[in-house]
Ligand code: ADP
């Protein structure tokens with residue numbers, strides 16, 4: 001039978017696909033004997049069928065839902081809509097992957113004018129009955145009917161004001177009855193019909209709303225950012241209510257079994273007395289920290305600690321737990337693997353290994369490689385910090401250090417960031433609508449909200465620095481300013497925020513480079529034990545090279561020489577070389593470049609020690625080095641003291657219709673062998689010098705770009721190798737170097753065996769290879785690839801992750817052909833893909849020797865390589 005609805009007793013944690021994460025874990029917890037209110041889950045399959053049926057609920061599903069409902073009624077001996085003993089439920093969404101704040105929950109469903117009275121009578125607590133009712137009306141109207149929440153908030157606030165109530169808990173039953181009646185009037189004005197009284201109708205409308213919420217904009221954005229497929233659907237959990245708002249012996253809270261920001265092994269959470277559901281996260285009143293529960297309700301605290309330990313041991317991971325206390329009895333309402341910063345993730349994983357709960361391999365698999373990015377960025381310089389005066393202090397909600405200009409709306413933040421500005425988003429508090437702005441910002445500062453507020457949770461998920469609940473700043477979003485200590489900070493002023501301390505500073509504070517030590521260092525050691533792929537870096541300067549070595553780079557996979565040519569001090573000589581009229585003039589100009597280029601290599605060799613350094617000969621078309629408009633040409637002609645017309649005609653001459661496919665790469669060295677000669681000389685002479693002076697066993701690898709035909713490679717080889725060997729033998733020093741090529745033209749992959757005759761190594765240039773395989777111009781494709789992704793033609797941009805089917809097939813063929821001809825050929829990748837985890841996995845699978853990526857991605861690549869090795873086992 002096509003079963004669509006499951007009671008908690010029928011589910012388990014492994015059924016997340018069908019029951020969603022929340023439903024599967026509720027079932028699991030119920031079945032291991034934890035105090036979970038009873039309920040059932042309408043499966044994700046039902047959600048997908050709902051969409052297939054054109055967003056309608058069909059009768060078989062209704063029958064199944066009502067059957068489970070009556071089972072539930074029997075088990076807890078209450079009846080939905082009953083005038084004497086009514087059952088109230090929550091309707092909670094829950095997809096396979098938790099999407100905090102993205103989908104909507106309704107509490108206290110089943111209340112109407114009749115049942116509210118029964119609740120009052122049965123509990124003897126009228127205040128509680130109407131508090132529950134007003135909450136239900138507001139949530140239902142917001143989630144199901146899309147009536148703006150603030151309209152309810154306004155009514156609520158004005159009644160609070162009239163009655164001189166500071167907090168919601170100061171309102172008595174009378175006041176809450178007024179709230180209910182005014183909420184209902186608002187509902188009627190907005191919807192033009194009465195608030196639904198029939199609990200079954202309420203339930204079905206709520207279920208539909210949860211299904212619909214799978215496709216709301218927030219959910220779509222969240223899925224896009226987190227790479228969650230759109231076709232999973234959400235489950236709906238219908239669960240009998242327990243009440244944290246029954247008085248001072250009741251309450252609700254959330255807690256992590258370890259600290260989600262630092263990983264420290266200590267309960268971390270907040271609770272509120274006499275409150276319900278989202279009150280803690282929504283910042284209605286300021287919650288108390290979980291340790292305080294030990295003072296207020298020591299017995300409950302003890303039980304909770306036991307449950308927390310049990311859940312952590314059961315799931316073998318840090319848990320994020322929601323609980324409610326109803327009249328001195330503890331209920332568990334949710335558990336999931338807690339979202340955490342990379343910093344915390346690493347500490348938790350490493351300590352779980354040390355506590356012998358998981359293996360090293362499991363620990364390595366726990367960390368999302370791209371998450372490491374968070375740890376690989378600068379922190380504030382401690383000396384600069386000593387001199388800086390904090391202007392305010394909030395909660396250290398998500399660690400990191402950020403400096404930037406302040407913006408007060410998500411839109412303004414996105415706009416400024418697109419203009420290349422570093423942005424700090426400053427908000428009263430954030431909401432799901434702010435996601436894109438948060439994504440673009442370097443850091444987030446909010447005036448309200450606790451450690452589990454929206455801003456804090458989302459920022460930690462994004463690995464973004466965040467200071468939350470900074471109450472001393474007064475934010476005026478519309479006037480684009482905030483005030484603290486009487487001083488005004490306007491849009492685009494600089495501030496700095498420290499997400500590890502909660503401090504906020506005026507102006508810019510120096511930051512310094514991160515290090516791999518402590519738990520992070522330990523994890524990286526384990527990664528190195530397990531991985532087979534070597535990890536190199538792309539670096540064009542000694543500074544980058546030094547940073548990369550600190551991050552564990554085992555060599556340079558790509559040193560681009562053109563970046564050195566663009567240097568301000570050198571470009572005159574480079575231009576002279578380009579506009580030279582004959583070979584002698586060109587050689588004279590190259591003579592000037594030689595010592596500078598040699599110096600570059602000396603610095604890089606010294607930074608890299610005895611690690612291999614792959615240097616690519618000049619690659620870009622020469623016109624890139626010349627000015628293009630009349631005025632710039634005029635200036636240059638004056639500077640260089642050459643005739644304007646002559647210069648202009650040289651610029652014209654070099655102009656190409658399609659420079660990407662034009663005179664570049666090895667084609668330059670074929671036309672101007674003297675350029676290759678100069679570069680070879682610089683590479684080899686620098687190596688000889690460093691070996692002589694410093695005794696370092698340098699290992700240069702000379703790499704020829706854009707080869708498609710072996711004779712191109714042979715032609716250049718005859719120049720490079722002849723000169724290199726001559727220089728080495730004259731020096732009287734022993735120096736080993738390699739000669740090889742990039743594989744980036746599709747033809748090269750087809751004839752890789754021929755090419756391997758003259759190449760000791762291949763390095764896949766997957767940027768160009770992707771460009772030429774798809775026929776997509778790298779410089780222009782950005783625009784339409786976005787369209788491709790929106791229209792689901794591509795799942796992911798092939799310039800970001802290797803297209804395994806097409807480009808990958810070519811790579812595989814080149815690997816096989818290359819190895820057949822030259823079994824010990826060295827194989828690597830130096831395209832952008834070399835730092836992208838799924839592409840790294842592919843490189844592992846096809847048996848490359850190394851990947852090369854930018855310095856800041858080296859630790860990411862080390863971890864991704866280790867994960868590829870673990871997966872293979
Ligand atoms: P989210 O996925 O946004 O956390 P939840 O479905 O977990 O949404 O519910 C929101 C809040 O309502 C949580 O604080 C939860 O503990 C509370 N809640 C949900 N169901 C019940 C219930 N049956 N009884 C009491 N509180 C509940």
Ligand code: MG
Pocket residue numbers: 322334
């Ligand atoms: Mg929840």
Ligand code: MG
Pocket residue numbers: 705706744765767768
């Ligand atoms: Mg290239």
